[in-house]
Amino acid sequence: MTIEVKNIVKKFGAFAALDNVDLKVGKGELLALLGPSGSGKTTLLRIIAGLDWPDTGEVRIDGEDALGHGASERHVGFVFQHYALFRHMTVFENVAFGLRVQPRAVRKDEATIRARVKELLDLVQLDWLANRYPSQLSGGQRQRIALARALAIEPRILLLDEPFGALDAKVRKELRQWLRSLHSEIHVTSIFVTHDQEEALEVANRVVVMDKGRIEQIGTPGDVYDNPATAFVHGFIGESIVLPVEVSGGSVRLGGRPLNITADGAASGASKLFVRRHDMQIGPAGTGSLEGAVRHVRSFGPIQRAEIALTGGEGKTVIEIDAPRDRELQAGEIISLQPRRYRIFAAQD
Amino acid sequence: MSTQTSFVTPEAPLKAYASTAGAAISSLSRREARERPRAIASPKDFRTEPGPVRFVIVALAVSFLTIFVVLPLVVVFASALSKGISAYFAALAEPEALSAIRLTLLVAAISVGLNLLFGVIAAWAIAKFDFPGKTFLVTLIDLPFSVSPVISGLVFVLLFGAQGYWGTWLQAHNIHILFAVPGIALATIFVTFPFVARSLIPLMQEQGTLEEEAAISLGASGLQTFFRVTLPNIKWGLLYGVLLCNARAMGEFGAVSVVSGHIRGETNTMPLLVEILYNEYQFVASFAIASLLAMLALITLVVKTVLEQRLDEELIPRDDPR
Numbered sequence: 001m002t003i004e005v006k007n008i009v010k011k012f013g014a015f016a017a018l019d020n021v022d023l024k025v026g027k028g029e030l031l032a033l034l035g036p037s038g039s040g041k042t043t044l045l046r047i048i049a050g051l052d053w054p055d056t057g058e059v060r061i062d063g064e065d066a067l068g069h070g071a072s073e074r075h076v077g078f079v080f081q082h083y084a085l086f087r088h089m090t091v092f093e094n095v096a097f098g099l100r101v102q103p104r105a106v107r108k109d110e111a112t113i114r115a116r117v118k119e120l121l122d123l124v125q126l127d128w129l130a131n132r133y134p135s136q137l138s139g140g141q142r143q144r145i146a147l148a149r150a151l152a153i154e155p156r157i158l159l160l161d162e163p164f165g166a167l168d169a170k171v172r173k174e175l176r177q178w179l180r181s182l183h184s185e186i187h188v189t190s191i192f193v194t195h196d197q198e199e200a201l202e203v204a205n206r207v208v209v210m211d212k213g214r215i216e217q218i219g220t221p222g223d224v225y226d227n228p229a230t231a232f233v234h235g236f237i238g239e240s241i242v243l244p245v246e247v248s249g250g251s252v253r254l255g256g257r258p259l260n261i262t263a264d265g266a267a268s269g270a271s272k273l274f275v276r277r278h279d280m281q282i283g284p285a286g287t288g289s290l291e292g293a294v295r296h297v298r299s300f301g302p303i304q305r306a307e308i309a310l311t312g313g314e315g316k317t318v319i320e321i322d323a324p325r326d327r328e329l330q331a332g333e334i335i336s337l338q339p340r341r342y343r344i345f346a347a348q349d
Numbered sequence: 350m351s352t353q354t355s356f357v358t359p360e361a362p363l364k365a366y367a368s369t370a371g372a373a374i375s376s377l378s379r380r381e382a383r384e385r386p387r388a389i390a391s392p393k394d395f396r397t398e399p400g401p402v403r404f405v406i407v408a409l410a411v412s413f414l415t416i417f418v419v420l421p422l423v424v425v426f427a428s429a430l431s432k433g434i435s436a437y438f439a440a441l442a443e444p445e446a447l448s449a450i451r452l453t454l455l456v457a458a459i460s461v462g463l464n465l466l467f468g469v470i471a472a473w474a475i476a477k478f479d480f481p482g483k484t485f486l487v488t489l490i491d492l493p494f495s496v497s498p499v500i501s502g503l504v505f506v507l508l509f510g511a512q513g514y515w516g517t518w519l520q521a522h523n524i525h526i527l528f529a530v531p532g533i534a535l536a537t538i539f540v541t542f543p544f545v546a547r548s549l550i551p552l553m554q555e556q557g558t559l560e561e562e563a564a565i566s567l568g569a570s571g572l573q574t575f576f577r578v579t580l581p582n583i584k585w586g587l588l589y590g591v592l593l594c595n596a597r598a599m600g601e602f603g604a605v606s607v608v609s610g611h612i613r614g615e616t617n618t619m620p621l622l623v624e625i626l627y628n629e630y631q632f633v634a635s636f637a638i639a640s641l642l643a644m645l646a647l648i649t650l651v652v653k654t655v656l657e658q659r660l661d662e663e664l665i666p667r668d669d670p671r
Binding site: 049050075077078084085097098102146152153 | 564
């Protein structure tokens with residue numbers, strides 16, 4: 001089922017949680033809403049679910065106006081960060097809840113409900129926990145039960161609010177892959193909210209990057225990583241080196257010294273140069289745009305992470321780069337750096 | 350020397366470290382350790398008060414409770430049974446006594462029932478929704494606790510009495526509120542209103558609205574959400590509030606005394622009858638009724654202790670990782 005969000009504005013007092021947000025989600029997509037806390041991503045999700053109401057705007061689920069219906073009529077599965085399992089019910093009854101509260105006319109008989117719950121518990125691979133209470137489960141198990149409970153009502157869309165936010169790192173990784181494979185199995189249109197870029201890039205088909213109540217960029221994971229549309233996206237996704245530069249007539253200067261790169265069509269004026277850590281080419285002193293002294297090197301796995309104090313420019317600028325280990329760096333060594341790939345954005349303030 | 354060692358507990362868990370740790374405590378114990386290397390001096394535990402101080406504090410508390418709680422309770426039962434068990438039951442079987450017991454039970458049933466309803470609604474509104482004037486409402490709920498019960502009773506006299514605001518209208522329509530069951534029930538409801546709401550508000554606030562949101566997103570209606578999710582989550586807190594409400598409703602004297610009119614066999618509740626019988630020197634009968642109220646108090650106390658344990662479980666969000 002498709003979801004369409006148009007011109008949504010939501011204010012909490014003077015604070016605009018959502019500032020004119022437009023979004024279209026296609027059938028069967030697994031979309032990530034990614035942003036720092038306070039970016040409005042959870043508010044947007046809750047508005048789609050009917051747990052919050054926008055000040056103005058439109059929400060359409062499958063072309064049908066959703067704002068005319070309350071949350072209980074929208075047939076939307078919602079998974080909460082803190083699970084929100086019913087603490088006084090067994091796992092089985094938690095999953096059965098959505099089926100038991102259906103209007104008498106459409107409610108299934110007990111045998112059908114039991115079969116359906118069994119099927120869902122099998123789907124989340126936790127059928128052996130049916131008679132336990134939520135307090136007896138681990139965090140990862142609770143979240144899988146919460147997902148089974150949301151799926152029980154055969155939702156038109158599935159919304160997940162920071163579904164792995166309360167779990168420890170290892171369980172998170174497992175559940176991520178599990179969610180991906182589950183989605184490819186059942187193919188329900190899903191949106192999940194996260195502040196973890198790795199999670200968004202790894203799980204979603206498409207990523208929506210949000211900041212301060214606005215959508216900064218919508219694209220595939222590769223897109224938002226390789227071609228960030230704004231300075232915010234570049235800084236938020238992936239580790240970036242940010243240097244204050246001056247653009248004038250196609251040339252780029254750092255602290256008065258020209259850099260051997262083109263402005264790439266960036267407008268003249270104070271700007272910011274964004275370079276990925278691994279996009280800095282290392283060379284012997286005197287061969288690149290930038291020069292600096294290696295202050296500190298840590299090597300792990302295939303890379304070495306070096307802290308480099310740039311020479312020249314105003315004050316001391318220290319950057320961190322990731323370099324392959326084919327040429328081991330030494331502390332104290334003077335090297336030159338040349339950005340391989342980079343982006344220049346106008347400095348906003 | 351002897352006072353120095355008297356606080357040392359020989360089975361202190363730190364015994365193994367005594368020779369090093371003890372050295373840091375005082376020169377006295379250090380000297381002692383040198384003089385008698387076999388006797389291991391445990392370090393003094395500074396986390397708690399010295400033994401004698403603890404003993405005095407506990408003894409004070411126990412004797413206070415004995416004088417002010419246990420002794421009166423014993424006196425009540427002793428006086429009630431002073432003329433033998435048959436006199437005790439005869440006093441309780443008096444028509445006046447039976448009428449008072451009936452009235453007390455009736456009033457308690459009415460006020461507990463209504464306050465259960467009002468209390469749940471008020472707590473629900475306060476804990477789960479935001480609306481202007483919420484703080485004022487919370488303050489208002491506490492009002493009966495801060496007003497003297499006699500004043501509370503007097504308010505009803507001013508409203509419903511013959512000289513009151515609605516007195517003439519009520520008389521004209523032959524409706525009896527004051528000096529009748531409705532007045533007594535109203536006064537009791539007023540005085541006992543805060544119990545249910547007060548015991549539910551913190552509980553419901555602590556539990557938040559997440560489970561309700563989950564229920565609604567699963568298609569549950571408002572009523573289904575309340576009866577299937579909210580109510581089961583607060584049941585022990587609710588019982589706790591009802592218990593306290595009931596104890597107060599049955600024991601209320603001041604407010605009821607003002608509105609009752611003391612019509613014998615008609616508008617006397619148990620506490621009122623206790624006073625009347627006592628003033629008439631019918632000590633056995635008076636203490637017999639009083640013993641019933643005392644037993645109610647004891648039962649309430651036991652049930653309350655059990656409920657408090659359950660309530661703790663309810664308050665700790667059992668499926669919350671935080």
